[in-house]
Amino acid sequence: MKAVLCTRYGGPDDLELKDLPNPEPGAGEVVVAVKAAALNFFDTLIIAGKYQMKPAFPFSPAAEFAGVVERVGSGVKAFKPGDRVAASMGYGAARERVVIAADRLVAVPDGVDLDHAAGLIVTYGTTLHALKDRAQLKAGETLAVLGASGGVGLAAVELGKLMGARVIACASSGDKLAVTRRHGADEAVNYAEEDIKDALRRVTGGKGPDVIYDPVGGPYSEPALRAIGWEGRFLVVGFAAGDIPKLPLNLVLLKNCDVRGVFWGAWSERAPEAHRANIAQLMRWCADGELTVHVHAVYPLAQTADALKAIANRSAMGKVILRP
Secondary structure (H helix, E strand, O other), X not given: OEEEEEOOOOOHHHOEEEEOOOOOOOOOEEEEEEEEEEEOHHHHHXXXXXXXXXXXXXXXXXXXXXXXXXXXXXXXXXXXOOOEEEEEOOOOOOEOEEEEEHHHOEEOOOOOOHHHHHOOHHHHXXXXXXXXXXXXXXXXXXXEEEOOOOHHHHHHHHHHHHOOOEEEEEEOOHHHHHHHHHOOOOEEEEOOOOOHHHHHXXXXXXXXXXXXXXXXXXXXXHHHHHOOOOOOEEEXXXXXXXXXXXXXXXXXXXXXXXXXXXXXXXXHHHOHHHHHHXXXXXXXXXXXXXXXXXXXXXXXXXXXXHHHHHHHOOOOOOEEEEOO
16 A cells, blocks of 8 residues: 655655555454545644654654545444544554554544545544633634634634634635635634734724634734633644744733643543544534535645645645545
8 A cells, every 4th residue: 555654854855655565453443445634734743753742653644534444353343344434543644544443433424525524533623622622612702713714723713603602713814814704704813914912802892802712823822812801711722833932921810811721632532432522523513514624625645745835834724635
């Protein structure tokens, strides 16, 4: 089978396309023919050795995938060959086949194509956990989303609207903000043209957002926090800007607000039943047409480097999919 491999730390162009033996399922495991694998920003960090997860060489990028069950190991009762499934495995999905524990799989319902199923788990899973479990977002509250045109940002826009919030999309260009409007954003803030603190106060009538969803970090976190409303919740989701900000704790005191971390990967391992329930809910919403899971572009395995570059240079709006 074909697999994209990281054999040393580096950039997208250092990845190699290799032939590997087909995997065999062990007890409790399933071999899945990968029909779509989704890339995320953290894939650019994993291959560079800059992420908290450091797999042994050689490894494949791409945490999430969707495909069709080919073989099952002993003891597997929940799935059979031919079933459509999806999962997140941390890394390793940029290949034609994967072997994975059966209890990590979720069924893909009829009406959800596999490209969208592959792009659903990490971004929407992270966001549903963030908004529902960490922020306890309530209908009628105001949600500000930084980096709103990216995969995780668009997920926050859509889920925020689905949960009844007024959504303020924040991004760095008019084109990006236009995409967020098409996905339900009520207000748009261009933080390349306007100070984000002043803009968030302006569009909330001076009150400030109830919840701020921040997958960007860098120079935008502190001014966004300065705009947060009384007893607001600031969600630390990631650092796509590259720099990890140091937030002044006096701001937390003065706003009587919370800064809440969102480590979805660790949470999904510690609370697997709650995680599977969240993903099943997302699949139902997708099947019902409530979520779009916007796909920016689809690439063959041989063009994985180009796909990762689209994410790294922030030109991707939505999910980037590999199709083996």
